[in-house]
Amino acid sequence: MRGSYGLMHYWAKIGLLLLMLTMLGCNTLKKVEDNELLLTKNSIYADDEKITDEDIRSLIVQKPNSSVLGYPLRLNLYNLAKDNPDSSFTDWLHRKEKREKRLNNLLSQKQVNRLRESFVVKGASEFLNRIGEPPSIIDTSLTQKTVDRLQAYYNSKGYFNNTGSFDIVRSKRKKRAGIEYKINLEKPFMVDTVITNITSPELDSIYNKTVEQSFVKEEDQFDLLNFNNERERLTILFRNSGVYNFQESSINYDILRDTTLAADDQLMDVQLNIQKPRSTNDSTAQSPYRIHRFKKINVFADYQIVGNQDSLNTLEYGNYTIYYNNKLRYRPKALTDAIFFQKDSIYRDLDRIRTYRQITNLNTFKYPNIEFIPDSTQAQLITNIYLAPRPKFSLNLDFDVTHSNIQQVGTVFGATVITRNVFGGAETLNISARGSIGLLKNPSLSDETFTSELGGDINITFPRIWFPLNTEGIIPYYMLPQSRFLVGTNFQRNLGLDRQTFNTVLSYNWTPSLSLKNNIELMNVEFVRNVNPDNFYNEYRNTFNNLDVIADPFDTDPQYASFFEDSGDTDDPFRLSIPDGANGFVQAVLNNEIPVSTDNFNEVNSIEERRQRLTENNLIFASNYTFTKNSRTDINDNDFYQLRVKLESAGNLLSALEDVVPYNKNDDGQLLVFGVPFSQYIKTEFDYIRHWELSETDVLAFRSFFGLAVPYGNSESVPFVRSYFAGGSNDNRAWNPYELGPGSTDNINDFNEANLKIAMNLEYRFPIAGDVKGALFADAGNIWNVFDNEDNPDAVFNDFNSLADIALGTGLGLRYDFTYFVFRLDVGFKTYNPAEEWSKRWFRNYNLSDAVFNIGINYPF
Template sequence: MRVIGPRTWRTSLLLALTSLLFVGCSSVKRVGDHQYLLTKNTIYLEGEKIRSDQENNLLLQQPNRKLAGVPLRLLLYNLAKENPDSLYQTWLDKNPKRRERLAKLLSEKQVSRLGESFLVSGYSNFLKRVGEAPTIIDSVRTRKSRDRLSAFYRNQGYFNNAVRFELEPGKRKKRADINYHIRLGQPFYVDSIRYNITSPELDSLLQLNTEQSAVKKGQFNLNNFNAERERLTRLFRNSGVYNFQESSINFDVVGDTTEVARDSALQITLNVRNPASRDSLPSSNYRIHRFKKVNIYTDYRFDTEKEDLESLNYEGYTLYYKDRLRYKPKALIDAIFFEKDSLYRDLDRIRTNRQITNLNNFTYPNMEFLADSTGYLTSNIYLTPRPKYSLNLSFDVLQSNIQQIGTTFSASVISRNIFGGAENLSFSARGSVGLIKDSPGAITSELGGTVNLTFPRIWFPTNTEKIIPYYMVPNTRLSIGTNFQQNIGLDRQSFNTTLNYNWTSSAFVKNAVDLLNIEFVRNVNPDNFFNVYRNTFTLLDQIADQEEANLSPEQIVNFIDPNTNQLGIPNGAAAFTAAALSGQIPTIAADSLELVRSIEERRQRLVENNLIFTANYTWLRNNRTSNNDEDFSQWRIKLEAAGNLLSTVSNFIDFRKNDNDKNLVFGVPYTQYVKSEVDYIKHWDFPGSSVLAMRGFMGLAIPYGNSDNIPFVRSYFAGGPNDNRGWNAYELGPGRTNNLNDFNEANFKLSLNLEYRFPLVGDLKGALFADAGNIWNFLDNESNPDATFNGFRSLGDIALGTGVGLRFDFSYFVFRFDTGFKTYNPALPYSERWFSDFRLNRAVFNIGINYPF
């Protein structure tokens, strides 16, 4: 008798299901007679095959998308019944008594609704929705595609191009390719450019700016003409012509563009007409306008009667208000970029909108511009105040470096315009509860609160407007907060205060400065260290076991817990460590003594309280234009320094010192280090809604002066759902150490991530990823050579994790599930590093919200 193992059963079942899918769902199941399923588009330019996305995207019909060469969505679509409702009615009427029996069992209404149920028609509708209908070749759409290709090349100056298409039947029935053949012909060139402008003032403006024209002598390209229209519209609207319309610009092209033409030169005339007239009245010339008056309505409602408002003149502006003016005049006019007697500029209108929105005291402003016959403008700016107080509540589900899954609750109250200068004061409270990773039944909880005071300007003793003008949307935030956290067992309380400035220096560049960032971290349960860091305790206990025969009876009583026959926690472990380091156990080996010293240094670093005085600067450049833009790049550079202010003060004031000769402030040694980070993200958008995403990160924090190491809260870790997904958070590194501690961290990190995202079915997307990186100790008090960075040879310790993932797109957020494998593990011997852990039972499963980069 032959015994069939479970693996054989799984393979057989998979083959059977695959066979059923392909047999029951042929790709051409819904392709009728004399019809063809489109399998491929091919474009030939002058006989050469081209693969340009630009031309391919012009084609109105594209082949059904495939996954690993299989049209999965088409097969799912073909699984659906074509007319399930009709089939159901036919089934009911086939037997006259069937409808009657069902009606007695259910009801007439339920029998009718049964046809709409999931079992009858719902699953077919679902398959059609997540699937993809077959792309059947349509001659009308093919001709339109041909015409679009021809128009595309005409726009580039090939007026006499010729495009034809041919159908190429496939080797399998009812399938065909479409080949498009393009002959360009002779290109045409711009030979001369003249201008015909009806407005003398616009003509003068244009003559001063002809050198920047997008239309130049050379090969004709329609894109240049569109760019010139946009350029001139910006020029005129930013030079006082507030009502200029882009439709007033057109071009005359003169030349012989027939196929037999011998001269390919074109004469271009740029026309700028008068504005379109209304009510058949004669139109006037465009002219340059200046502001005569700027009115600001601070309490505007739709039912507001202007006659009931009071007014105040301030520095050339007129402010209208009801009962009393609730805002300081300067705070309002600083947000307005129109000035009396200045030229109208569309740029100033945009900046005014943006700055008023930044005040967070008004809804989106409404602006009105009224021109008189003398060329002057009156600007009316209507501001509708937001409510004085507002309450926000939120509930989130999250996943972090420590939490497997958790929930967060938050509430905030905002009080607007508290000092009359559009300042906002907010009180926020938050709480969270979550499950700790790798600790069944253990939970983490957090409770905190913050008070934020924001100013819509740079709040500083001296005037900074010349350096950071108001059009850069400056903002100052002063915050004070506290946080109580029960997490991995040590528990933690933190108190922080921040003075932060941020501004936008260009459309894509943002800047942020923490002039003062103070954080005090207090560990509540330092005696619980060895209960939390079990790996570290196991190493120490093993050393104690080796020395037990050499210990005196008194030492055994002091070190060993008789109930567990292990070092007692915390007193026994502390006593054994102190005895070993003080030489009271002379038989201990040198390497074991060094390990004890390393364990004690790490324990002290993780349980000690931290006082961190920092200042930092962050530069962020992101050229992403919208949430749907998947072809962008982002740079983030951060520089940070900690402890320098206190170190300077220590030169004039004698601080109290601890046993390690470190300066103390309020009984806590302050932290001193310098830190820099560079983070780069790049996305490439591919056809078929596929995206290739890449991220590179490098961070380094170097302790000096009053510190020998970096605090745990400011150090780096590796692994986890947003980092190297082949390892759990805090599991990777440092260097080639093999999960030496329960929570591994260091002060130097390199990381490179690559992910290819592609659609699967409906809102379900897939991903293939590769994550490389590691952490090391560098220029601190770590002496383990396996954990330290020692130049380029340490780059051989970079770990590689690869895997696959699923993304469920819910529009507002993306739910992410990733499976990562340890492809290259630097903690293993050299001969075993590649693919030793590349097994499903050694995989790491990560859950995340939104994309990691």
């Protein structure tokens, strides 16, 4: 770990040195001619009011060179490139009379020609040209094009009589200038009357029922966006009201006013025209649009393009006709539940979309093909749904190289066998096996330096809510309901105390809309067995060292000699033996057999409680509900929010059965199930993420998190696997994982955790050069103990004064965008450290030698 840490420092210093050389050694105007002006700023004024709206500013054709924190990095990288590296090399070669001859004799003429094409001579300039950016020279033709765009934009907002111009404003600095765009808007035009011309009586009736929802309203200012929104609204309305073939191109508007004439009222009449559909073969209009109903719905369950449909078998199920080869492999209800068309009902485009989504959600068929055959005389539809099955079995193999909080490097391998349509109801069965081998980050934590893990699970997914009661009325099939039942186990070797985990999950999830998702884990049972509890003091060295310091005054006393062993260290020749000596010494102190101070007694008591907690086996029988809302429309949407709320309760069912099932109890009065005290707690989490798109390239990202787990009843603390930690690449990046907190304590344990967490992150993301992007961030937060058996006042959240323990880390990061994922390197500095004394909390370790480097994949939030 020390070697990799030093290597990071080395490359960080090299990067800073190169950046400084770039900043000091470049002339921004190097490639700007005397008769040219470098564009430094664009301003837009509408009726003397400065416009800051990014949508309007995006209309500007020519923009200044990009900058990183105000410095034109890409421009100066471009200036470093030679304009004609071949000519420069030739001039250098011929600058001295015998230089070319000597080089030819030394390298040969062929190698000299290769030198001309090398990276040093030519490739470096080509690379700098590629990642750099040429100077943005003011071009009046592009400037006039921007004026035309701005005028067109304000025309679309009803300012039909606007005029535009631009001024080039020279800077006091040499060969630099800005451009001011000025638009005189004049008075906007208003909608006076909206009249309709709808050729179809049925469409006219539908429109009149929803006219109050129209985006185009009388007395509103003319806005082309409203007209486009109204066209979209009417298209969706008609297609969901039975008009399956409605075309948006059938809608147009006439402005019944000469807008070139000046008028005081600036009013206009608008006529909505909805014409007959156009023929697909020519431009002639067909008969008016009509409302269609379903006459027949056919489902082809084993569709093959080259197959003979005449040889298919048929099955009438409800109002559906199912076609299949030989034997129907699917229960009819599993197929019809995924189809939202009903015989004799009107066509709705919404049902078509839901049918596509639900069939795809079955994970049994390829993307379906739905065909509509109209009967124009009766306005009816025959619907054919073609389902091409996926393979019954498939095999997925995975191999990854990982880096985690505990492992310096690891290899992960796995295999999954997927079986589809297990019981004939489109169920999916996954049987997975996985394993890993890793190298510990800090070999001093254990005698062995490698970790291993082996696990597997059986996971079956049902495309419906698998529950004794009928839930279709509450969770209809268009919400894509799924039930999942999982049974798994995992074995970890030399990771902590060597752990075996057995877990069972029964969960339900459904999606009411594209932005909402619900998940209920009705049963989440996890049994954690620590295989090697005697290895506690070997793994948690900080805890052991604290205990050994307390024991030092007694290591030469003969009556306590059995607790110690020869350490081989001249400064500290005796130390507690592990595990017998450490455990024996702790029990002797707690039994008042060894006299220690009150502070040391409390410290030993805290160590013993922690040892028992981390070495005891855990049985967690929990249920939870998670609600997620995400306003992001697609991967390119950089202005969105995401909210996640989770509620979890553990142990309540087992506790309620106490009067029915006779439980055994341990010495502490805890109820035992299979000889293990079950955990009982309630837990809640709130996670909110917000992104603001500051410009086309810059994004401000914010995240806040609050989590609280309160033990009660059968537990005095929350299980380690359900507690919180702070620090790491996705949390407070100025601290390593598990290093921060709890409260104002100073890394008292090897893995610090608690049951209350508050975290906030703010990150400004900006481009640097090409696919290389940068970030400035500030991470704040901490963990505390509350409502549990922790009695260290520095670790406990008492009141709002404890918010002074919130740590602050700031730093910068580099990202490289590989399109499919982002590689991330962050450097964090401890800006406010609550573990220090009050006078030393701010900027005490704010230097590169104390920085924390984090490597991650994709953005942290």
